Amino acid sequence: MNGGLRDMGMRNILDVRTELLNSGLLARSFPTEVYAINRPLFKTYPNITRSVITSPRVLIAIEETARQITKGDMDALPKQIALLEKNCASTMRRMKASVSSFFIKVTAWFLTKYLSKFLHSVQVCRGQMMMVKEASKRNVPMIYLPLHRSHLDYILVTLILWHYDIRAPFVAAGDNMNIPFFNLLMRWLGGFFIRRRLDSNRNKKDMIYRALLHEYMTKLLSQGEGLEFFIEGGRTRTGKSMIPKGGLLSVVVEAFNASEISDAFIVPVTFSYEKIIDGNYCREQMGLPKIKETFMGAVKAIFRVFFNTYGSVRVDFAQPFSLKEFMLHAKAYPYHPITLPTPPGRHSLDYGASYPNFSSTLLSTNGEAESTRMLVKALADHVVYTSDHCTAPMATHLIAFLLLTKYREGVYLRELTKSVHWIIRELQALHADVGFCGQSEHVILYAQELLGKHLISKKWQEEDNDLKLFPNLSLPSVFELSYYANAVSTHFALESVLAVSILINGNLSLFHLLTSATGVEKKVLREKVLEVAEEICTIIHNEFIFLPPCENLHSVLAGMLESFVSKEILSTEESAMDDELAFAGKDRRWADRLALSLDVDEEENEGSYVADQYYQINTERSDIRERLHFLVCVLGPILEAHFLVIKFALEELHTELPEEDFMKSLGGCARGKVESGLALFSESCAMIGLKSAVKSLQDLEILYSYDGANLRMLGLSEQQDSRAMLEHYASLLETALS
Numbered sequence: 236m237n238g239g240l241r242d243m244g245m246r247n248i249l250d251v252r253t254e255l256l257n258s259g260l261l262a263r264s265f266p267t268e269v270y271a272i273n274r275p276l277f278k279t280y281p282n283i284t285r286s287v288i289t290s291p292r293v294l295i296a297i298e299e300t301a302r303q304i305t306k307g308d309m310d311a312l313p314k315q316i317a318l319l320e321k322n323c324a325s326t327m328r329r330m331k332a333s334v335s336s337f338f339i340k341v342t343a344w345f346l347t348k349y350l351s352k353f354l355h356s357v358q359v360c361r362g363q364m365m366m367v368k369e370a371s372k373r374n375v376p377m378i379y380l381p382l383h384r385s386h387l388d389y390i391l392v393t394l395i396l397w398h399y400d401i402r403a404p405f406v407a408a409g410d411n412m413n414i415p416f417f418n419l420l421m422r423w424l425g426g427f428f429i430r431r432r433l434d435s436n437r438n439k440k441d442m443i444y445r446a447l448l449h450e451y452m453t454k455l456l457s458q459g460e461g462l463e464f465f466i467e468g469g470r471t472r473t474g475k476s477m478i479p480k481g482g483l484l485s486v487v488v489e490a491f492n493a494s495e496i497s498d499a500f501i502v503p504v505t506f507s508y509e510k511i512i513d514g515n516y517c518r519e520q521m522g523l524p525k526i527k528e529t530f531m532g533a534v535k536a537i538f539r540v541f542f543n544t545y546g547s548v549r550v551d552f553a554q555p556f557s558l559k560e561f562m563l564h565a566k567a568y569p570y571h572p573i574t575l576p577t578p579p580g581r582h583s584l585d586y587g588a589s590y591p592n593f594s595s596t597l598l599s600t601n602g603e604a605e606s607t608r609m610l611v612k613a614l615a616d617h618v619v620y621t622s623d624h625c626t627a628p629m630a631t632h633l634i635a636f637l638l639l640t641k642y643r644e645g646v647y648l649r650e651l652t653k654s655v656h657w658i659i660r661e662l663q664a665l666h667a668d669v670g671f672c673g674q675s676e677h678v679i680l681y682a683q684e685l686l687g688k689h690l691i692s693k694k695w696q697e698e699d700n701d702l703k704l705f706p707n708l709s710l711p712s713v714f715e716l717s718y719y720a721n722a723v724s725t726h727f728a729l730e731s732v733l734a735v736s737i738l739i740n741g742n743l744s745l746f747h748l749l750t751s752a753t754g755v756e757k758k759v760l761r762e763k764v765l766e767v768a769e770e771i772c773t774i775i776h777n778e779f780i781f782l783p784p785c786e787n788l789h790s791v792l793a794g795m796l797e798s799f800v801s802k803e804i805l806s807t808e809e810s811a812m813d814d815e816l817a818f819a820g821k822d823r824r825w826a827d828r829l830a831l832s833l834d835v836d837e838e839e840n841e842g843s844y845v846a847d848q849y850y851q852i853n854t855e856r857s858d859i860r861e862r863l864h865f866l867v868c869v870l871g872p873i874l875e876a877h878f879l880v881i882k883f884a885l886e887e888l889h890t891e892l893p894e895e896d897f898m899k900s901l902g903g904c905a906r907g908k909v910e911s912g913l914a915l916f917s918e919s920c921a922m923i924g925l926k927s928a929v930k931s932l933q934d935l936e937i938l939y940s941y942d943g944a945n946l947r948m949l950g951l952s953e954q955q956d957s958r959a960m961l962e963h964y965a966s967l968l969e970t971a972l973s
């Protein structure tokens with residue numbers, strides 16, 4: 236995030252006294268009340284229900300659906316239409332928000348006063364808020380797209396905006412949140428309820444529901460109202476961002492394409508919680524089902540929260556950007572994602588060919604639909620990438636990260652203090668901020684205290700006259716620790732990919748890096764390192780958005796490889812081939828650098844020349860081995876999870892299996908490996924990670940799945956040599972992990 240803006244300082248929105256300086260006695264005695272009274276009331280929110288259900292889009296959807304149901308029986312048609320219209324009105328009642336500016340004001344006052352019962356502070360960057368406020372004055376809808384970490388997220392967004400007199404947006408809430416009493420409050424505060432899956436029946440599109448939701452959002456946008464939705468589609472269970480969904484975003488893009496709005500400001504938002512507020516997801520990571528949201532559950536959770544402390548929260552609003560400008564740019568530079576996800580139940584080969592608009596009543600041509608789909612994906616990926624990279628890790632995240640990547644056996648406080656300084660410098664070099672300040676020793680002990688002894692224990696070591704900290708690597712605590720660590724992993728993901736590729740190409744393993752004797756001098760070929768790195772990105776494409784859509788993976792990796800040379804992890808080595816080739820190698824490098832600086836597409840040059848640049852891995856240096864070890868450990872658990880899934884698929888998928896049974900035995904097998912000490916990283920058996928690895932193989936068309944009679948089936952694809960691919964991936968990963 237822009238350094239200049241950070242220099243404007245942070246503001247704790249729970250402390251309103253700083254905003255009431257030089258005020259009278261009343262303000263000093265009742266600061267929150269005076270502050271709240273001084274905030275303006277937003278103008279009344281529109282009621283658009285009637286215009287939505289009578290819109291042509293909805294009426295066409297009703298008629299089409301009625302025709303499908305009555306199958307040409309013209310006598311039954313009017314009755315069916317009347318019935319669907321009635322259902323439509325009741326769906327609309329369940330969906331719509333009934334926002335009250337006054338209720339927002341009262342709630343904001345209440346929250347400002349009482350959130351400090353369990354939070355030390357809610358930090359926002361003044362400069363960022365100034366930009367958001369400027370954008371909100373431009374008379375175009377604001378689209379807030381936060382990453383989803385906690386139930387507190389949406390409360391904080393509206394609350395912070397209220398503190399800056401910015402109109403509250405309408406917030407899309409999954410219908411699992413439609414719980415009695417709370418749903419009423421949510422509607423008054425801007426919430427509208429959407430289905431988590433648009434179609435209740437997987438094999439049939441619900442045209443009416445799609446049309447209703449589409450029209451509802453479009454009407455709000457065209458009236459200048461702001462929207463907020465969580466594009467990841469739910470809270471992350473791993474601490475890492477999830478691959479975004481494009482449904483709601485496609486409505487915004489389509490509203491722009493159809494000139495319903497002239498532009499919109501897209502505002503990525505991200506949260507850093509020092510301590511997880513909504514529980515630790517260990518249950519789900521152990522393979523147990525998610526607990527349903529209920530009225531009593533919500534009440535209990537609120538009580539639990541109010542009687543605990545959760546440290547501080549930092550909320551970052553990235554620079555708002557114009558949708559119009561993004562679209563212009565994205566059309567000029569088409570997006571080529573690493574791989575495209577396959578929607579469940581559909582084979583990816585026919586994916587591109589039939590991708591209608593959100594509301595399929597207004598179909599565009601296939602080509603148009605395909606390019607819109609890419610634009611929406613580019614926008615969604617751009618938002619998540621931006622948010623990820625402006626997330627400021629908190630002390631708890633950094634400590635958990637260091638313990639899991641560098642000090643799994645435990646570490647002395649003195650050494651950890653040095654490492655905290657080091658990791659902050661590394662993050663700064665990556666232009667990332669941290670969400671805390673203070674003396675490192677205090678910060679470490681504060682973080683340990685907040686996370687609790689069940690995650691990090693400490694013991695005074697008499698002989699070394701120092702405190703030693705130990706991470707709890709047993710199940711399920713390690714999942715919670717890795718949740719915190721993952722907030723930092725994203726920043727190092729691509730470097731880690733490169734380090735793994737270097738290891739694989741140098742035929743080195745993690746174990747080699749722990750010993751000084753790595754054997755013979757290790758050399759790696761530049762093109763091979765880049766090729767394997769790209770392969771790794773492909774295998775684990777569901778784990779990170781590695782780069783913004785406007786950048787090319789090969790070029791970014793090539794640039795990063797050069798930086799490995801400047802960091803002395805690698806030294807350049809001329810090819811052992813004849814002089815002529817070595818000369819050509821130099822030419823190639825020169826051309827590569829030139830291409831990089833001119834931003835020339837690597838693919839254009841492909842095939843014209845095979846580079847033969849060799850690098851030597853400086854494994855004789857202990858600091859370099861340590862650094863490589865650290866980098867590989869960043870992705871270690873993810874790679875191990877993928878390795879486990881690949882091996883398991885090779886062993887078990889001789890015939891199709893019900894997906895649920897496959898996942899159950901996969902989870903059991905992975906946990907068994909951890910419990911018997913056969914896994915390198917105990918967190919690799921987390922169920923969400925295993926599911927994501929299975930999903931990756933489906934996206935790559937190595938595995939297929941479809942809905943059978945009442946079971947979802949999973950099998951090894953026959954489209955390509957899936958077994959050979961799996962064996963190839965397994966051998967790649969095994970090299971690094973052995």
Ligand SMILES: CCCCCCCCCCCCCCCC(=O)SCCNC(=O)CCNC(=O)[C@H](O)C(C)(C)COP(=O)(O)OP(=O)(O)OC[C@H]1O[C@@H](n2cnc3c(N)ncnc32)[C@H](O)[C@@H]1OP(=O)(O)O
Pocket residue numbers: 339342343346383389390391393394397406407408409410412421422424425426427429430431432433434440464465466467468469470480481482483484485578589590591592593594607608609611612
């Ligand atoms: C001061 C006081 C403060 C207090 C203040 C409180 C505020 C009080 C508010 C409470 C608020 C609670 C908030 C809770 C937080 C959640 O509840 S988070 C969970 C709910 N939110 C979301 O899920 C949002 C993100 N999800 C989406 O956008 C999903 O796409 C949807 C809309 C849910 C649908 O998901 P889905 O059924 O799985 O379908 P999906 O594959 O995504 O695609 C659906 C359609 O979208 C379209 N589509 C999808 N991708 C694309 C693409 N790339 N391009 C074009 N079209 C696309 C297609 O038409 C597709 O249909 P098909 O042609 O494939 O059949």
